Amino acid sequence: MKRLLITGAAGGVGRVARTRLAHLADVIRLSDIADLGEAGPNEELVQCDLSDEAAVFELVKDCDAILHLGGVSIERTYDEIDAGNLRGVYNLYEAARANGMPRIVFASSNHTIGYYEQDQRLTVDMPTKPDGWYGVSKVFGEAVAHMYHQKFGQETAILRIGSLFDKPVDRRMMATWFSFDDFVSLMERVFAVPRLGCPTIWGASANTCGWWDNSHIGWLGWTPKDDSEVFRAEIEQQPKRPADAPDVIYQGGMFTANPVFRNE
C-alpha cells in the first residue's frame, strides 16, 4: 500500500499501531486530536478533530486504507461521544466515499456486547447488548459500516477489540486479551485479502478461556498465536473477586456498572 491512515494514533491502541504497523505502507498518515509528537521516517502527522467534516475530508485524501481508531474509547458524556463516535463516523465514511472508498478497519468494541454474561459463547450474528453510551456509539458505527457496504460497496473490517495490552492486567482480561502480535498479523491479513466485504471480527488472542467464536472468519487465513494462559499464575495472585461483581458476571466488566455521565 502507498498510504495508510491511522486515526486516533495518540491513543492506547493507536500508539501500538504506530509502532507495529509501519511496514504495511510506504507512508503512514497518523492523526489525532491530541499531540502526536515527532514524525518518524515514513510518517505524516495530521492533527484533526473528527467532528470537523472538512478536516476529515482532507485527512482521508490519497489514502489507500484506513485504520480508524479515533474517537472516544471509554464511557464519557453524550456530547463527547457524539463528537467523536457519531458525527466522527459520519464524517469518516462520507470522506471515504468521496475518496475512492479505501478499505477501512473500524475499531469497534466488546462493549457492544458487554451485557452478555461471561459464561456465554458469542458469535458475531448474535444481537448486540451495549453496556453504555460508548457501546451504543459502537453499535452505531457498525451499522454505518454495514450500510455503506450494502449501498456503496465500501469495505470495512469491523474489529470488536477486546483488551489490546502487552499482557492481561486482571482476571477479565484473561478472556479479552488481544496481543500486539496477534493484532499485527490480523491487520496484515485484512489488508492483504483481495476481497474483504464487511466482516465482524473479534479482536482477541487465542485465549483458552476466551468467549468469542471467530470461526466465521477462518477464510481470512488469520490465526492468533498468543494465549493469556501463560499469565495465569501471575493473575491468580490478585485478590479473588466476589461472585456478584460486574467484572465477574458480565463480558463488558466494570463498564456495565458505569452510570451515564451527564453533559455539563
Next chain:
Amino acid sequence: MKRLLITGAAGGVGRVARTRLAHLADVIRLSDIADLGEAGPNEELVQCDLSDEAAVFELVKDCDAILHLGGVSIERTYDEIDAGNLRGVYNLYEAARANGMPRIVFASSNHTIGYYEQDQRLTVDMPTKPDGWYGVSKVFGEAVAHMYHQKFGQETAILRIGSLFDKPVDRRMMATWFSFDDFVSLMERVFAVPRLGCPTIWGASANTCGWWDNSHIGWLGWTPKDDSEVFRAEIEQQPKRPADAPDVIYQGGMFTANPVFRNE
C-alpha cells in the same frame, strides 16, 4: 393510565395515534416541533424540539407512559437525523430516567433491516441491515433502549413499524401494511401487560404475504386481525414492477436506492 405522552404527534403515525389512542389515558400529552392545532378534550399540547434537553425533560414530567414517534421518519441529511433521532433519543431516555421511567414505545422502523431481500423471513434476533442514515439512526435508538433496560430497568417496546396507512398503496406495502386497528390493539396490550421488558415487535398486520415473524411476542396476547390481501385485486391493477427494481428486491424498498443527502 393518567397521562400518556405522544411525541411526533403531528406526523403521519402521530395523527393516527392522536385520533385512535385517546382512550388509553386520562390525559394525552401531544408534542411535536410542528404545529399541533387545537387541543381536544383530554389533550395537552406541547411544542417541543427533541434536541433541546431541558425542553424534553419538561415534556416527560408526570407522564406514565410514552409513545415516542418524534424525530425524522424518512431519509434526510445527517444534521436533521442527528437532531431528532440521535440526540433526541438521548434526551428522551435521560428524561425518562429522571422521571420514574415511564414505559416507552419506541417507534423503530423496517428500515433497520431494509437490505434483506423480500423472499427472506425475518426474526427480530437477526442482525440489522439498515438501508440509509435513517435506518442507522433507528438501530441506534434500539441499542439505547436495550442499554437502558439492562442498566436501569427502563421498559421499552421497540416497534419496527412497517407501513401504517389506512390501506396499502403499492405492492411492497402488501407485505408491510400495518392497519390502524392492529396498531391500536397492540398499543392496548403493550400498556396493559404487567411486565413488558424490552421486546422488539414487527409493526405489521396479519398480511398473508408478510415477511416478519412475530411468534416471539405471542405472550403479549396481541393478534393482528387485518390482512392486506383484501386489497390484492386493487393493487394488482398497478403496472407491474421490473424484477430488478429496489422495491421488488429489498424489504426496505426505494429507501435502499436513496443516496446520502449531504448537509448544506
Next chain:
Amino acid sequence: MKRLLITGAAGGVGRVARTRLAHLADVIRLSDIADLGEAGPNEELVQCDLSDEAAVFELVKDCDAILHLGGVSIERTYDEIDAGNLRGVYNLYEAARANGMPRIVFASSNHTIGYYEQDQRLTVDMPTKPDGWYGVSKVFGEAVAHMYHQKFGQETAILRIGSLFDKPVDRRMMATWFSFDDFVSLMERVFAVPRLGCPTIWGASANTCGWWDNSHIGWLGWTPKDDSEVFRAEIEQQPKRPADAPDVIYQGGMFTANPVFRNE
C-alpha cells in the same frame, strides 16, 4: 379399545377424564389412592397405591391403554413425591412392560420448565428447568418414558399439562389454559394414530398469549380449538400484579416461589 386405565382418577384432571373419556373404550378402569365413589356403567374401580409394585402390576393387567394421571401434582415433601412420582412411575412402566406394553399417556407438567420466563417461546427440545421437587419428579418420569421407548419400544405421549380447568382463573392461566374439549380431542388422536412413538406434547389450548410451540406434533392431526382470549375481559378485572411477582415473571408461576417442604 377394550380397556383404558386411568390412574389418579379421583384428582382434578382425573375427574375430567372420567367424565369426558368414557367413549374411548368398552371399559374404563379407574384407580386412585383416594375414594372413587360409585362405578358408572362401563367403569371398573380399583383403589391402588402406586408405590405398591404388586398392586400396580395387577392394576395394569388386561389394559390396552393407560392414561397415567396418578401421583402427586403439586409441591410436596420428598417422601410424598418419591412414593407417587418416582417409585410409582417405576412400578407403572415395569407393569406395562410385563403386560404387553399398552400405550401410555404420561401426565407431565409445565413445572418441568417452570423457570423459563413468560416472554420466552418454548419448544419441547429445550432443556428442562424444573421449578421444584414436583417438577424434578416429572423430568424423571419423562426420562423413564424415553428410556422405555428406546430400550423396549414402549410408546408414551408425554403430556406437559398447563392448566386443565373449565376456564382460566388468573392471568397466568390465560397462557396455560387447557380446555376440557381440547384435552378430549387430543386423547382421541393420541390413542387413534397407528404409530405414536414418544412425543412430548404441550397440554394447552390455542391461547393467543400461549408460550408453547406444538408445531412438532402437527402430524398427530390434533388442533386445539379453544382460546383463553374469550375470558380476557373477565380476567383483566382482577387486580394488576406487580411486575416482579413470580407469577408474572416465570412460566411456572407461584411454584417458583415454593420452598422445599421437608419430610417430617
Next chain:
Amino acid sequence: MKRLLITGAAGGVGRVARTRLAHLADVIRLSDIADLGEAGPNEELVQCDLSDEAAVFELVKDCDAILHLGGVSIERTYDEIDAGNLRGVYNLYEAARANGMPRIVFASSNHTIGYYEQDQRLTVDMPTKPDGWYGVSKVFGEAVAHMYHQKFGQETAILRIGSLFDKPVDRRMMATWFSFDDFVSLMERVFAVPRLGCPTIWGASANTCGWWDNSHIGWLGWTPKDDSEVFRAEIEQQPKRPADAPDVIYQGGMFTANPVFRNE
C-alpha cells in the same frame, strides 16, 4: 401471459392442469409423449419425447412460461427415469436458456425426502433423503434448477408435490393431500409475482396433520385453503395399518419399500 407450456399434460397432474389453468395464458401449449386427445379452444397440442433434444427446443419456442410435469412420476427402471427425468430435464433447461428463459415450475416430489419419518416436520433447507431412483431423479432436477438460477438467472419454482388428487385416498394422504384449488391458486401466484427466484415449495394443502413447513414462502402471498381433515371420518373407516408399515413410518410411504426395477 401469451403462451404457457404444460409438459406431461396427459398425466394425472397434467390433466388437472389442463382443465384448471386455461385462464393463465392466451394459449396453452400442451405436450406429452402420450396422446392428448382433441385440442380445446385456446390449446396447442404437441406430442414430444422429452429425451429428444431438438424436439424439446422446438417445444419451448415462443413460450412465456413452463409448467414442467413431464417425465416419469413413479418408480421405474433406470432407463425410463433417465430418458424423462435426467436427459429430459437437461433438454428442457437448455431449451429454456435458448428461448429467453421463460419462468419454469418444476414438478419435484415428496419422494426427494421420502425417508424422513412421519413425525418429523420438514423445512426445505433440510438435506434430501430420496426413497428410490425416481426420488433421486427429482433431487437431480432440483439441482439443475438451482444451477441455472445461479449461473444464468433462470427462474424456477421447485414444487415438491404431495398428492394432487381430488381427495385423500388413504391415511398418508391426509398429510400430503394437495387440492386442485390450492394448486391453482399457487400457480396463479407463482406466475404473477414480479420476481420469483428459485424457491422450493411444498405442494400440499393446509392439512392439519401435514408435515411440511411453507412459512419461508409467505412472501408469495399464497395461502392454501383446503384441509384434509374434512375427510377424516371417511379415511378412518379404512382398516388400521400396522405400526411398522412403510406407509405409517415414512413420509414417502410405500415408495420406501420399492425395490430397484432393473432394466431389461
Next chain:
Amino acid sequence: MKRLLITGAAGGVGRVARTRLAHLADVIRLSDIADLGEAGPNEELVQCDLSDEAAVFELVKDCDAILHLGGVSIERTYDEIDAGNLRGVYNLYEAARANGMPRIVFASSNHTIGYYEQDQRLTVDMPTKPDGWYGVSKVFGEAVAHMYHQKFGQETAILRIGSLFDKPVDRRMMATWFSFDDFVSLMERVFAVPRLGCPTIWGASANTCGWWDNSHIGWLGWTPKDDSEVFRAEIEQQPKRPADAPDVIYQGGMFTANPVFRNE
C-alpha cells in the same frame, strides 16, 4: 479451600480423586458406604449411607466444597439406584442448603445420553436419552442441580463423566476416555473460578475421535491435554466388533443392551 468433601471415595473414580486431589484443600473429608482404609495425612474418613438424611447432614457440615461421586455407578435394581442416586441426591442437596451451599461437583454420566449414536456430535443442550435406570437417575440428579441453582443459587458443576481410567480399554473408550490428569486440571478450575453457576461439562479428554462438544465452557479456562489416539495401535489389536453391536452403535455402549434388573 479448608475442607473438601469427596463422597463415594471408595469407588473407581473416588480412589483417583483421593489420590490426586489432596492439594485442593487443607482437609479432604472422604466418605463411602464401603470401607475407606486408613486415613492419610490431611484426610478425614466418614462411613456414610447416602440414603440416611441425618448422616448426610452431618457429613456435609463444615465443608467448603463437595465432589459428589457417591451412589450407584452402573445399572442396578431400582431399589439400589433409588437409595444412592435419588434419595441420596435429595439428602445431599438439602444438606448443602442447610450448610452454606458449598460448591458441588455432581458426577453425572454419559449414560444420560447413551442412546445417541456414535456418529452424532453432542452439545449439552440437546435432550437427554438415558440408556437405563442408572442413566435416568443421573437425569434426575442434573434436574435437582438446576432446580437448586435457580431456586437457591446453589452452584454445581454437572460433570458427565465418560470413562475415567488410566487408559482406554476398548474401542468405545477411545471416544470417552477421561485421563486422570485432565480430571485433576478440571477440578482445579471448577473450584478456582469466582463464579461457577450450573454448567454441564463433558468429562472427557481431548480425544481425536471424541463425540462431545465442550466449547460452551471455554470460559472456565480448562483445556484437556490428553488424547486417546496414543493408544490407537494397541486398541486396534483387539478383535473387530460387528457393525451392529451396541457398543459400536450407541454412545452408551453395552449399557443400552442392559435389561432392567428387578428388585428381589
Next chain:
Amino acid sequence: MKRLLITGAAGGVGRVARTRLAHLADVIRLSDIADLGEAGPNEELVQCDLSDEAAVFELVKDCDAILHLGGVSIERTYDEIDAGNLRGVYNLYEAARANGMPRIVFASSNHTIGYYEQDQRLTVDMPTKPDGWYGVSKVFGEAVAHMYHQKFGQETAILRIGSLFDKPVDRRMMATWFSFDDFVSLMERVFAVPRLGCPTIWGASANTCGWWDNSHIGWLGWTPKDDSEVFRAEIEQQPKRPADAPDVIYQGGMFTANPVFRNE
C-alpha cells in the same frame, strides 16, 4: 482387506491413490477407461467403461471395498457427464448391491457447493449449490449413496474432494488443498471403522484459511495434519486477483464461470 477396487485409477486422484494406498489390501484392482500401464506387484488392471453395466458388474466382483474415482471430473458436455457420472453411478451401485455391498468411498466434489461465497463456512447439511453440470452430477451421486444406504444398508463415505495436489497452485487452493498424506490417513480410517454409515466428508487438509467444517466426523478419528499456510509466501507472489473474479468470490472458483458445453 483382500481386494480394494479403485476406479478412475488413471486420473489425477487415481494415480495418487494407486501409489499411496497399496497397503490397504492384499490386492488392488485398478480400473479406468484409459490405459493403466503395467500392473504393479499386488495390482490387477481392468479397462472398463463405467457406462457398460455388464462390465461394471464384472469389475466389482470379489471386492471388499471400492474407491470410486471414475467418471468425469471437470465440466464437460452432458453426454460425457451422463455416461460416467450418472449411468456410471447407477451401474456401480447396482453392481455393489449384487456383490455383497462392499464399502464405497464416493468421490464427490466441492463443485456440489461451488456457488457459496468464500467468506461462508459450510457444514455438510447445508443445501447444495452446484456450479455446473459436473457439480449437478455429483449431487446426483450423493443422492444415490444416501438412497442405497437407507434402502439397502449400503455404506458410503461421500468425499467432497477439494484440491488433491502435492501443493496448492493458486490462492483459492490455499482453502481447498487436500494433501496426499491427509487423503491417505482418511482412507485408512474410513476402511477401518467397524461402522461407517453414509457420512459426507470434506476432503481438505487442516488449512488455516479453509471453509469447511468437518467437526461432525470427529468420531472417525481422523485428523488432517497439513496446512496450506506453509505455502503462503510462495502463493502470495502470484499477481493479485481482482475482487470480482469468480475464483475470488466463489468456493467453486472458475467453475462458476463455465458455460454449458453443448453436446456435438
